[in-house]
Amino acid sequence: MPYAYDDQNIFAKILRGEIPNNTVLETDHSLAFRDIAPQAPDHVLVIPKGPYMSYDHFATAASDAEIVDYTRAVGKVCEMLGVAPGNGFRLIANAGEHGVQEVPHLHVHILAGKNMGPMVSV
Numbered sequence: 001m002p003y004a005y006d007d008q009n010i011f012a013k014i015l016r017g018e019i020p021n022n023t024v025l026e027t028d029h030s031l032a033f034r035d036i037a038p039q040a041p042d043h044v045l046v047i048p049k050g051p052y053m054s055y056d057h058f059a060t061a062a063s064d065a066e067i068v069d070y071t072r073a074v075g076k077v078c079e080m081l082g083v084a085p086g087n088g089f090r091l092i093a094n095a096g097e098h099g100v101q102e103v104p105h106l107h108v109h110i111l112a113g114k115n116m117g118p119m120v121s122v
């Protein structure tokens, strides 16, 4: 099934400047901002600026420049938060229905500042 990106999703609106965000870092191809409903003392979302729905979509369709920029942005945010090296963090990328992804634009969650407990609870 082909990827069908919905440009009306909330992160697309953030990227277009239609909705405010609490920016942590902006690079050529990526944006990091604080989650509006934080689930840890530090809860930052990192998104690519391109129209990618999920990690697998990005990993297969994005350019090398976008992938390098995005990966470096994640590392930079961890450094800015002081969590790596440090007390550590959890990196989550939900995808699709079974991954319980709410916003269909790739984002990784960086959760830090407390012990995040078991990896998965169902």
Ligand code: AMP
Pocket (backbone or CB within 6 Å): 010, 019, 021, 034, 035, 036, 037, 038, 045, 093, 094, 100, 101, 102, 103, 104
């Ligand atoms: P997911 O379930 O992985 O798709 O996560 C979506 C995340 O986006 C949730 O943690 C929401 O709290 C967060 N979120 C939704 N709207 C906004 C917004 N306007 N600014 C920042 N974070 C948001």
